[in-house]
Amino acid sequence: DEAWTEGLRWKLHDPARQEEVNWRMSLLGELDQAIDHGEVWLAYQPQLDIKSGRIVGAEALARWTHPQKGPISPSEFVAAAEANGRIGKLTDFVLDRAISSGAAINRRGIDFQVAVNLSARLLVDRNLLTRVEAMLKAHGLAPARLTLELTETASLQDAESGLATLGAMRDLGVKIAIDDYGTGLSTLEYLKKIPASEIKIDQSFVKSMRVNRSDLIMVQSTIALAHSLGRTVVAEGVEDQQCLDDLRQLRCDVAQGFAIGRPMGVRELVQRLQIRTARRAA
Numbered sequence: 062d063e064a065w066t067e068g069l070r071w072k073l074h075d076p077a078r079q080e081e082v083n084w085r086m087s088l089l090g091e092l093d094q095a096i097d098h099g100e101v102w103l104a105y106q107p108q109l110d111i112k113s114g115r116i117v118g119a120e121a122l123a124r125w126t127h128p129q130k131g132p133i134s135p136s137e138f139v140a141a142a143e144a145n146g147r148i149g150k151l152t153d154f155v156l157d158r159a160i161s162s163g164a165a166i167n168r169r170g171i172d173f174q175v176a177v178n179l180s181a182r183l184l185v186d187r188n189l190l191t192r193v194e195a196m197l198k199a200h201g202l203a204p205a206r207l208t209l210e211l212t213e214t215a216s217l218q219d220a221e222s223g224l225a226t227l228g229a230m231r232d233l234g235v236k237i238a239i240d241d242y243g244t245g246l247s248t249l250e251y252l253k254k255i256p257a258s259e260i261k262i263d264q265s266f267v268k269s270m271r272v273n274r275s276d277l278i279m280v281q282s283t284i285a286l287a288h289s290l291g292r293t294v295v296a297e298g299v300e301d302q303q304c305l306d307d308l309r310q311l312r313c314d315v316a317q318g319f320a321i322g323r324p325m326g327v328r329e330l331v332q333r334l335q336i337r338t339a340r341r342a343a
């Protein structure tokens with residue numbers, strides 16, 4: 062990727078940045094092997110339907126526990142891998158694991174939506190649809206139980222093929238969400254073009270809407286806009302009960318954040334879902 066290489070070249074002149082660049086480059090070389098060695102795993106962060114108070118799904122978030130370096134954040138390795146065309150193996154791994162867990166949870170009789178992050182630039186891959194379809198079939202997950210959270214949607218703007226893949230995904234029944242809405246180069250045009258059923262308001266607006274009036278207006282107007290377009294709204298970064306109450310007042314549909322649950326292992330997630338189901342049955 063040219064922009065990334067350009068940025069890298071620039072950074073090489075800055076000794077303070079040299080270490081960071083070395084770090085990222087060494088990680089990149091190790092990522093595929095790390096997947097094979099079982100060092101990469103998925104954490105799941107629950108999503109709460111605000112009206113019913115039910116956990117309706119979870120977002121799968123990549124985690125890398127390096128044997129020497131310890132836990133590495135996805136913001137350290139996902140962006141670099143994407144920019145270097147090294148994201149393919151990680152994407153397939155995450156999709157496969159998430160679809161498998163999503164299917165297992167639904168088999169327990171719990172209605173459950175599993176969300177996976179996908180960089181919009183990967184949509185030019187013509188085989189992606191075929192692979193997703195095969196994974197859904199292999200694990201027995203209904204397409205409508207999978208949500209693809211699109212990040213970096215700006216890179217999709219002129220890409221006809223990307224939009225074609227998205228259209229085919231939607232036709233298959235897979236749900237599409239626009240992630241980190243309000244940040245980056247979000248335009249109303251792609252909001253119109255992308256066949257998304259869900260909009261995720263970026264946590265930077267949600268976290269500060271009580272203290273920053275323009276952030277509150279941003280959240281309010283996004284909810285209004287999304288609802289007029291018939292889309293579901295998810296608020297990210299819901300860190301306390303007050304925020305959740307405010308979002309309920311604003312008629313937001315779904316909440317995700319530390320107040321509902323931190324990203325957790327699949328066993329912990331299943332436990333949490335079962336406690337809820339048992340309570341409802343009692």
Ligand code: C2E
Binds near residue numbers: 210241264299318320
């Ligand atoms: P994202 O998709 O916007 O995911 C939400 C991020 O916010 C996660 O960080 C999550 O742990 C964090 N978060 C959730 N609730 C709260 C909260 O209440 N307060 C605060 N302060 N933070 C909260 P994480 O896991 O570090 O992931 C960062 C980003 O890395 C993700 O942002 C996503 O864009 C990317 N990412 C993660 N896994 C994957 C993956 O498998 N594939 C791709 N392409 N990207 C991924």
Ligand code: MG
Binds near residue numbers: 120178210240
């Ligand atoms: Mg996401």
Ligand code: MG
Binds near residue numbers: 240261264297
């Ligand atoms: Mg997000």
Ligand code: MG
Binds near residue numbers: 241
């Ligand atoms: Mg984000």
